[in-house]
Amino acid sequence: MTGNPYVGSLAWLTDPAHWSGPGGIPLRTLEHLGYTALGVLVAALLAVPVGLYVGHTGRFKGLAVAAAGAARALPTLGLVTLFALLVGIGLTAPLLSFVILAIPSLLAGAYSAIESADPATVDAARAQGMTEWQILTRVELPLGMPLLVGGFRGATVQVVATAMLAAYVGSGGLGRYIFQGLGSQNYPQMIAGSLLVIALALMLDLALLLAQRLATPRGARTA
Amino acid sequence: MTIHSTRRHLLGAFGIGGVALGAAACGSSDPFAEEDGTGGEGGASDSGSGEGGNGGTLAIGSQAYYSNEIIAELFAQVLEAEGFTVDRQFQIGQREVYMPELEAGSLDLLPEYLGNLLQHYDSEAESASPEEIHSALSEALPDGLRVLSFAEASDQDSYTTTSDFASTHSLVTIGDLAGVDEDLKVAANSEFEVRPYGPEGVKAVYGVDLTVVPVEDSGGPLTVQALLDGDVQLADIYTADPAIAENDLVVLEDPESLILPQNVVPVVSEKVDEAAAAVIDGVLAQLSAEDLVELNRQSVVDQSSSADIATGWLTEKGLL
Amino acid sequence: MNWVLENLEVIGGYTGAHLLQALPPILVAFLLSLPLAKLANARGWLRTSVTTTSSLMYAIPSLPLFVLLPGLIGTSVRSPVNISIALSLYGLALMVPTASDAFRSVSRDVLGSATAQGYAPAARFLRVELPLAGPVLLAGVRVVAVSTISLVTVGGVLGVPSLGMLFVDGVRRGIVAEIAAGVVVTAALALLTDALLVLLGRAVMPWTRQREVRRA
Numbered sequence: 093m094t095g096n097p098y099v100g101s102l103a104w105l106t107d108p109a110h111w112s113g114p115g116g117i118p119l120r121t122l123e124h125l126g127y128t129a130l131g132v133l134v135a136a137l138l139a140v141p142v143g144l145y146v147g148h149t150g151r152f153k154g155l156a157v158a159a160a161g162a163a164r165a166l167p168t169l170g171l172v173t174l175f176a177l178l179v180g181i182g183l184t185a186p187l188l189s190f191v192i193l194a195i196p197s198l199l200a201g202a203y204s205a206i207e208s209a210d211p212a213t214v215d216a217a218r219a220q221g222m223t224e225w226q227i228l229t230r231v232e233l234p235l236g237m238p239l240l241v242g243g244f245r246g247a248t249v250q251v252v253a254t255a256m257l258a259a260y261v262g263s264g265g266l267g268r269y270i271f272q273g274l275g276s277q278n279y280p281q282m283i284a285g286s287l288l289v290i291a292l293a294l295m296l297d298l299a300l301l302l303a304q305r306l307a308t309p310r311g312a313r314t315a
Numbered sequence: 316m317t318i319h320s321t322r323r324h325l326l327g328a329f330g331i332g333g334v335a336l337g338a339a340a341c342g343s344s345d346p347f348a349e350e351d352g353t354g355g356e357g358g359a360s361d362s363g364s365g366e367g368g369n370g371g372t373l374a375i376g377s378q379a380y381y382s383n384e385i386i387a388e389l390f391a392q393v394l395e396a397e398g399f400t401v402d403r404q405f406q407i408g409q410r411e412v413y414m415p416e417l418e419a420g421s422l423d424l425l426p427e428y429l430g431n432l433l434q435h436y437d438s439e440a441e442s443a444s445p446e447e448i449h450s451a452l453s454e455a456l457p458d459g460l461r462v463l464s465f466a467e468a469s470d471q472d473s474y475t476t477t478s479d480f481a482s483t484h485s486l487v488t489i490g491d492l493a494g495v496d497e498d499l500k501v502a503a504n505s506e507f508e509v510r511p512y513g514p515e516g517v518k519a520v521y522g523v524d525l526t527v528v529p530v531e532d533s534g535g536p537l538t539v540q541a542l543l544d545g546d547v548q549l550a551d552i553y554t555a556d557p558a559i560a561e562n563d564l565v566v567l568e569d570p571e572s573l574i575l576p577q578n579v580v581p582v583v584s585e586k587v588d589e590a591a592a593a594v595i596d597g598v599l600a601q602l603s604a605e606d607l608v609e610l611n612r613q614s615v616v617d618q619s620s621s622a623d624i625a626t627g628w629l630t631e632k633g634l635l
Numbered sequence: 636m637n638w639v640l641e642n643l644e645v646i647g648g649y650t651g652a653h654l655l656q657a658l659p660p661i662l663v664a665f666l667l668s669l670p671l672a673k674l675a676n677a678r679g680w681l682r683t684s685v686t687t688t689s690s691l692m693y694a695i696p697s698l699p700l701f702v703l704l705p706g707l708i709g710t711s712v713r714s715p716v717n718i719s720i721a722l723s724l725y726g727l728a729l730m731v732p733t734a735s736d737a738f739r740s741v742s743r744d745v746l747g748s749a750t751a752q753g754y755a756p757a758a759r760f761l762r763v764e765l766p767l768a769g770p771v772l773l774a775g776v777r778v779v780a781v782s783t784i785s786l787v788t789v790g791g792v793l794g795v796p797s798l799g800m801l802f803v804d805g806v807r808r809g810i811v812a813e814i815a816a817g818v819v820v821t822a823a824l825a826l827l828t829d830a831l832l833v834l835l836g837r838a839v840m841p842w843t844r845q846r847e848v849r850r851a
Contacts, residue, residue, distance in 0.1 A: 275506030293694030408794030536809030
């Protein structure tokens with residue numbers, strides 16, 4: 093192996109021994125994806141309904157903005173260590189932290205999606221006799237869908253880059269390579285782990301970007 | 316094995332450029348410098364009165380480990396009492412970071428542990444008696460660095476289990492684990508996986524199969540809790556950890572000496588002269604294994620600061 | 636709580652070190668993003684590659700970057716300069732696309748009429764384009780500030796003094812109050828900086844306040 097850790101990381105990545113078994117790249121990547129998906133989905137269950145409500149009624153907007161801002165300001169490493177001390181090792185502590193990390197983007201995505209609908213369009217729908225629920229689900233939500241998906245995109249990229257912290261307190265994921273590389277000064281392995289996280293983040297980002305494009309209602313697309 | 320050979324290369328590639336700049340940067344923005352009232356430069360001028368003779372400030376480092384910081388604080392306080400000027404640069408994360416600084420002379424004194432320090436310079440180092448490791452260290456250390464004498468107190472990796480688990484399976488030594496008929500998991504820092512005394516070593520020496528559950532708190536409360544909760548059957552808990560006695564844990568014996576002895580040993584630069592070395596030796600001569608556990612207990616249970624803990628112990632031993 | 640009261644000095648020292656590492660990157664990211672965004676906007680392909688590079692940058696986990704950067708730039712791992720440079724890169728990754736959007740949102744007609752009124756390019760930029768892009772730029776800086784202040788803590792794992800040291804020491808000693816203090820003070824610093832930026836924005840862009848009032 094050469095002295096350059098970056099070159100070394102490529103050798104590490106292309107070593108077939110690292111691509112199989114319980115500690116292999118495919119399994120660790122799946123774990124990493126699983127933690128990310130779980131974190132974002134749980135956050136979405138909490139944040140999206142609240143965001144839709146805030147966006148539709150215009151109530152509690154200030155509170156939602158403040159909550160999102162406060163959640164953004166919390167350092168994730170501190171949350172993971174704090175929760176781990178309180179609930180023990182395993183997935184609970186990092187997952188709670190990922191949920192808090194994902195909430196601001198999702199909340200902002202949801203309320204700005206609903207707000208983005210032209211008030212004239214909403215009034216027209218109301219004049220046609222649509223119920224508030226119908227306005228929300230048939231008019232505001234479809235029109236704002238790209239922004240909502242954008243919220244998912246932001247949350248996902250943030251969580252996927254942070255999900256390495258799961259390995260700090262007893263779980264798996266690509267963070268295992270990073271922490272073990274750091275602890276044993278195996279920098280090629282640490283870089284390889286980081287490259288895998290970056291690749292995963294980029295793929296998710298591209299996939300959600302595509303979803304964002306597809307989510308634009310046909311009638312609202314600019315030719 | 317490639318793991319260990321690359322680390323040197325990396326040190327070569329990363330270390331050299333960084334040292335000089337690092338030294339300048341650390342001195343200016345270390346929050347401890349002010350807090351301790353020993354502003355580095357200011358103190359240097361009046362250190363002529365010190366017995367150190369060569370008139371410089373001794374920069375004392377510590378690992379990012381509360382117990383190591385307490386030992387560093389012990390050194391700092393006795394040296395100050397003897398008229399030396401010291402600059403505390405505590406809580407440095409990694410050996411790969413502070414050893415180059417010692418080599419470059421931006422740190423002068425740091426509490427270390429025999430086995431780990433030797434393995435840093437010789438990854439193939441086999442386990443041996445503390446005396447043998449101490450003399451091997453004198454060979455292995457780069458020019459300009461040396462180790463002083465080591466203390467009785469040690470803080471080494473261990474295979475520790477609950478007393479319940481030990482009595483259920485009649486466990487005394489690590490080798491007894493071979494008779495346990497369940498999947499054995501050990502909570503430890505993730506690098507434990509690749510250490511010579513990790514799963515591979517245990518498999519080779521004792522014929523025991525283990526999987527590592529990584530918990531990055533170096534045998535701290537998360538690791539202990541995982542053991543008590545039954546998430547794992549074993550944990551790598553350092554032997555000076557007060558949690559062992561508090562939770563009635565059992566440290567499995569290691570008759571084949573797989574795990575290297577980790578007695579406390581100071582590594583020093585040339586700036587630590589014989590007068591200073593004698594002062595430090597005076598501390599280590601009195602630091603027993605029980606003392607170290609007690610010092611750690613005051614940090615973890617009483618939540619006292621390292622400075623207060625050090626003052627208390629030094630006063631009790633008549634060193635202050 | 637006792638731990639916090641007995642260690643106010645320690646917390647204070649880390650808070651100072653924390654700010655020293657966090658504030659320069661916020662400023663650097665803001666100042667550098669302006670020319671970079673102008674440059675990117677001048678060429679379509681550049682703009683695309685800037686956006687791509689930014690999302691790539693932002694996906695890099697911070698801890699490995701802090702360890703690897705010194706090898707590339709010649710600082711020591713423990714040097715706060717290292718953390719500040721790494722955080723400037725993250726800040727730029729957030730700020731350049733925002734600044735690019737901000738400048739694009741300024742109408743070409745407005746710029747054209749400014750030129751017609753006799754504004755020299757530099758003056759046009761400072762007196763017309765920058766103020767009009769201001770609100771979007773401010774929103775970007777606020778995100779950069781909050782994210783930077785929170786990310787500084789990661790250096791604590793490597794022994795770079797910051798509030799993050801309280802997490803590492805606290806988890807090792809099992810002191811919940813120590814970690815909680817780190818989280819709370821970090822968040823407070825971030826929110827305080829954010830509030831100051833809002834006030835600063837109102838001071839230098841008084842017209843935005845009027846707009847808010849009118850809308851309300």
